[in-house]
Amino acid sequence: MNFNQLDNLVPLDLISKIFELMEQHSFPKNHLLHEKGTVCKHIYLIHKGLARTFFYKHGKDITVHLASEGEVITAVDSIISLKKSRYNVELLEDSEVLSISYKTLQDLLSQYPEYEKYVRLVLERMYTEGADRIEEFLFYSAKERYENLIRTRPQLIQRVNLGHIASYLGMTQETLSRIRKMP
Amino acid sequence: MNFNQLDNLVPLDLISKIFELMEQHSFPKNHLLHEKGTVCKHIYLIHKGLARTFFYKHGKDITVHLASEGEVITAVDSIISLKKSRYNVELLEDSEVLSISYKTLQDLLSQYPEYEKYVRLVLERMYTEGADRIEEFLFYSAKERYENLIRTRPQLIQRVNLGHIASYLGMTQETLSRIRKMP
């Protein structure tokens, strides 16, 4: 979900209210915005830079989500349920990040319930984006998934390790490397 | 998302208001609740029976979603965007179904905006369920995906064709058949 495209979905006064409540941070590459095993309380908006959500399976790390400028990232398995998260959220570049706690956002919505509708619209869109990603795995081969990523988010390929791209696409780094040199 | 477990998330008066607005239908097995190529306007709650969302890839049909009693089904690629859907929604058994148009639901929320919050809670939960399904494909082998399904929704295996189960899990029917007889 890219928050730069939010203008036509959400009124500007809500956007500015949220921005007022956000804190600005600068963090170096490799900084962990969130660490696994803890409850995640914040949602992060990437202003400048790049972040990923990942976790470990049999010692290997697998990238679940990638967020660049204008996009939002958090530990989805924790922020709503308040359970301890399996995920780490890590910066892949020196970054400027805006953060808001989920609690603060909920308080804002309690105070101005007229905004609930817009949060719903954003969530609806996020849900359909998730459904599209599921479709990717049901329908497309490793090569097709890579081609789809190039088409939809070409900048990522330049900025993210191919190892991370590979696990994000559900394949090994070696497979991705071979796919990339196929005709 | 199972609406029978909704009681602790959503107040009863909202549930009953929605039920008042829903229409009840009985349809036979194989009836299409929604046909691909058209805009999907309704959300369906399965009261008795079973339904699936599917579409065609290279002539083969692929099941994207399965819904049994208490669960909701619709063409997610259409209902929010109002684009023509790629999906069919089909009944797998003679079924009793409650339907509400998305428009009616929106009108209800406009009239009682205090309910928006609960729709948000439901959407948040649906979103995390989607995230879990993506994780399935990133982390688990065909065999593990099948075992997870047995664990989480054992009734489905009894009631749904193995061919549909297989495509829902992202594998061929033959692979599923072999997995089932592995030790």
Added chain:
DNA sequence: TGAACTTTTTGATAAATGTCAAAACGTAAG
């Protein structure tokens, strides 16, 4: 610059999954 480290590629091989065709099985309808 060059040593140390990380990332990417390559090769050989193995394992998982897909394809196609046919047989076996199950079930509904005459």
Added chain:
DNA sequence: CTTACGTTTTGACATTTATCAAAAAGTTCA
């Protein structure tokens, strides 16, 4: 009961993807 039809299994084989090890290429920093 028996035919017809849809579903599931089986077998032989092909293709895709993973694994492991090593080399090559790229990056960082003293």
